[in-house]
Structure formats: structure tokens, C-alpha cells
Amino acid sequence: MIGIATNYSDIEARHSSGVYGLRGMTLVRGEGAILWDDRGRRYVDCTAAYGVASLGHCHPALVAAVRDQAQQLISCPGIFANDQRALLLQELTKALPAGLDRVFFCNSGTEAIEAGLKFARLATGRPGIIAAMSGFHGRTMGALSATWEPHYREPFAPLLPGVRHIPYDNLAALEAALTDDVGAVLLEIVQGEGGVRPGSAGFLLGAQRLCRERGALLIIDEVQTGFGRTGKLFAVEHYGIEPDLLCLAKGMAGGIPIGAVALGPRAGHPGVGTHGSTFGGNPLACAAARATLRVLHEEQLPQKAAQKGAFLLERLRSIKSRRVREIRGLGLMVGIELRERATPYLQALQERGLLALSAGPTVIRLLPPLIIGDDELEFAVRVLEEVLSQP
Numbered sequence: 001m002i003g004i005a006t007n008y009s010d011i012e013a014r015h016s017s018g019v020y021g022l023r024g025m026t027l028v029r030g031e032g033a034i035l036w037d038d039r040g041r042r043y044v045d046c047t048a049a050y051g052v053a054s055l056g057h058c059h060p061a062l063v064a065a066v067r068d069q070a071q072q073l074i075s076c077p078g079i080f081a082n083d084q085r086a087l088l089l090q091e092l093t094k095a096l097p098a099g100l101d102r103v104f105f106c107n108s109g110t111e112a113i114e115a116g117l118k119f120a121r122l123a124t125g126r127p128g129i130i131a132a133m134s135g136f137h138g139r140t141m142g143a144l145s146a147t148w149e150p151h152y153r154e155p156f157a158p159l160l161p162g163v164r165h166i167p168y169d170n171l172a173a174l175e176a177a178l179t180d181d182v183g184a185v186l187l188e189i190v191q192g193e194g195g196v197r198p199g200s201a202g203f204l205l206g207a208q209r210l211c212r213e214r215g216a217l218l219i220i221d222e223v224q225t226g227f228g229r230t231g232k233l234f235a236v237e238h239y240g241i242e243p244d245l246l247c248l249a250k251g252m253a254g255g256i257p258i259g260a261v262a263l264g265p266r267a268g269h270p271g272v273g274t275h276g277s278t279f280g281g282n283p284l285a286c287a288a289a290r291a292t293l294r295v296l297h298e299e300q301l302p303q304k305a306a307q308k309g310a311f312l313l314e315r316l317r318s319i320k321s322r323r324v325r326e327i328r329g330l331g332l333m334v335g336i337e338l339r340e341r342a343t344p345y346l347q348a349l350q351e352r353g354l355l356a357l358s359a360g361p362t363v364i365r366l367l368p369p370l371i372i373g374d375d376e377l378e379f380a381v382r383v384l385e386e387v388l389s390q391p
């Protein structure tokens with residue numbers, strides 16, 4: 001019927017599985033760090049679609065790469081080589097930290113974790129997995145077993161046996177838990193969902209040393225921190241960590257679904273048929289990932305994320321609000337821990353044109369596109385100040 005606007009939120013509420021708490025608005029268009037809803041309202045995006053749209057929305061180089069590749073070849077299974085996949089393998093292994101010179105492609109973060117856990121099991125033959133409290137690794141059964149948050153895990157028990165959670169950033173606890181049945185130690189460099197908590201160099205390098213001494217593999221989950229988010233192309237570079245397996249996804253192809261696990265020398269050679277993915281390494285996603293890597297490099301986005309992140313942290317720390325407990329982060333991965341629940345504040349920010357995320361019950365998480373402009377960051381700080389300092 002002409003004149004009656006379609007309520008897309010209602011349709012989603014009625015017909016989707018219901019696993020997402022809808023925010024009551026419909027996004028229809030994006031450009032750079034700006035999003036528009038179906039009523040023409042404009043928002044500054046500090047979510048980057050959960051840290052995915054690091055080049056901003058509809059970056060011309062990404063749009064062109066996807067359009068050109070869609071006209072060339074979209075699907076090509078792993079049994080046939082493909083030009084885009086081969087070139088991405090070459091370019092990615094060149095950009096990765098030393099030693100990570102083979103890659104398995106999949107389609108999401110949780111799949112990257114599943115592959116990492118399987119490769120570690122194959123290489124070591126050991127079933128034990130150590131992960132950290134407040135860690136988040138995904139929602140499929142293996143990755144979920146390593147995820148900490150009990151309300152994500154408990155409804156699905158029994159999960160993988162042999163998973164132990166230690167307090168994050170506590171090397172003594174890791175040392176005590178790392179027995180000779182442990183094949184994998186799975187850690188984030190900055191815990192994302194768990195509240196934006198950067199780990200210390202001592203803990204992470206200590207974990208690497210202990211893994212080498214005791215025959216376990218160190219799996220670093222850079223699904224959220226990878227591809228420039230923290231101010232380096234990969235967050236492991238902050239501390240010179242050389243993981244045995246590095247899990248990647250989110251920002252890797254600027255918003256086109258992709259995931260990957262990079263394998264170092266201790267990860268062995270998983271044989272033919274040990275793992276696979278129908279969509280993994282498809283030419284469309286590979287072309288998008290190549291364009292993303294090129295733009296990250298040409299526009300020096302990791303360096304910009306470091307500068308903008310430092311500016312954002314400084315400006316946020318100057319906000320005077322009794323509601324704020326702590327502000328922390330690395331690069332453009334920033335958490336504002338409140339003394340109360342974050343959800344009402346996310347809604348208040350949204351009403352004022354700023355989109356942000358939560359990270360656990362009390363943390364407001366900012367993951368803006370790495371291309372965000374200074375004016376847009378200023379706007380974000382102004383709106384946060386207004387909302388957080390209300391009486």
C-alpha cells in the first residue's frame with residue numbers, strides 16, 4: 001500500500017530466530033563512518049558492525065573489488081586453485097608475523113577457532129585446552145567450550161571435555177594449569193567481549209614460553225584485534241609474540257564474510273581431508289580481503305588507529321562522570337566501564353545519533369571504522385560526555 005512505510009524491525013521481530021535483542025531501528029545505507037536508517041536519520045558508527053567494517057562503509061576500493069570479482073568468478077572450491085586465493089595467500093603470509101606461512105580459510109571467527117583447536121589437536125595429540133576467564137571465542141560447540149561467560153555456555157552443556165579456564169593475565173595460574181595433557185592455550189591479546197581488557201606483555205610472552213617448554217601450542221585469537229584495530233596490523237606485534245596458530249576474521253575483508261587460521265612451524269601439516277569448508281577461500285571473499293589489505297597499507301590505517309585511539313582515550317578520560325569506573329583500550333578498541341548497566345546508555349547514545357556496543361553488562365565498547373574522521377570522533381566524545389554526565 002502506498003504511503004505506509006514498511007516496519008522492517010517488526011518483520012525481523014516476527015520472523016527471525018529471536019537470538020538478537022533488536023535495537024528498534026533499521027539501517028539501510030552507509031558511507032565511511034556514517035550510517036543512515038530507513039527514516040533518513042544519520043548516525044556516527046562506533047560499532048563498525050562488531051569491528052568488521054574497518055575501512056568504513058562502502059569504501060570505493062572494496063566496492064570495486066567485490067563488483068569486479070563478482071563479474072569474474074564467485075565460487076571455486078579448495079580442490080581447484082584460484083588466482084585471488086593464491087594472491088591473497090601470498091600477500092597475507094607476507095604481512096603476517098614471521099613463521100606464519102600457511103593459511104586455512106573459512107568464513108567467520110568461530111570457524112577460525114574451531115580450525116585452530118583441531119589443528120592443535122592434530123599436531124600435539126593432546127586433548128586439553130586452556131582458555132581464560134572473560135575470554136570470548138565464538139558460539140559453535142568447540143569455540144563455545146573455550147568461551148568463558150557461563151550464560152553463553154551453560155545451556156549447551158556438556159561441551160568439549162578437557163577445557164580449563166584460568167584468570168586472564170595471571171601467569172602463575174597458567175603455569176599451574178599447563179599439564180602434559182594440554183595441547184592448546186587459547187588467548188586474546190585484548191579481551192573484547194569480556195570487557196576490552198588488554199593483556200600484559202609479561203603474561204602473553206610468558207604464555208608463549210610455557211607453551212614451548214611444555215609442548216602445547218599457543219593459539220592467539222585475533223578475530224577482533226586483527227587487521228589494524230589495535231594500532232598494529234596484528235596485535236601480537238605490540239609484544240613480538242609468535243603464535244603457533246593465529247585466528248583471524250571480522251575486519252579481514254572489510255565486511256565480506258571471511259575467517260582464517262595462520263599456521264606456524266610447530267602447528268605441523270594437517271593432512272588432506274582433516275578439515276575443510278565449502279565456502280572457505282571463495283574468490284569473492286579473497287578479492288575483498290586483498291583490497292582490504294591494500295587499503296590498510298596505502299592509507300596507513302593501523303598507524304591512524306593508534307593515533308586516533310590515543311586521542312579518543314585521552315578525551316574520554318577527561319570526561320567527569322561519577323558513572324565511569326575505568327576507561328581502557330588499545331588503538332580503536334576502547335571500553336568505558338561503568339558502575340552500572342551499559343544498555344540504557346547505549347539507547348541514549350543511539351537517540352542522539354551515536355551507535356556503540358556493549359562488552360559484558362557494564363562496559364560501553366567503541367569499535368569505530370579505522371577511517372573515522374576527527375570531527376566524527378569529536379562528535380562521539382561530545383555525545384558520550386552529554387549522556388554520561390547527566391544528573
Ligand SMILES: Cc1ncc(COP(=O)(O)O)c(C=O)c1O
Pocket residue numbers: 050108109110111113136137138139188192193221222223224249250
Ligand atoms: C575474539 C573473538 N573470537 C571469536 C569471535 C567469533 O567470531 P564470529 O562471530 O565471526 O563467529 C569473536 C566475535 O565477536 C571475537 O570477538
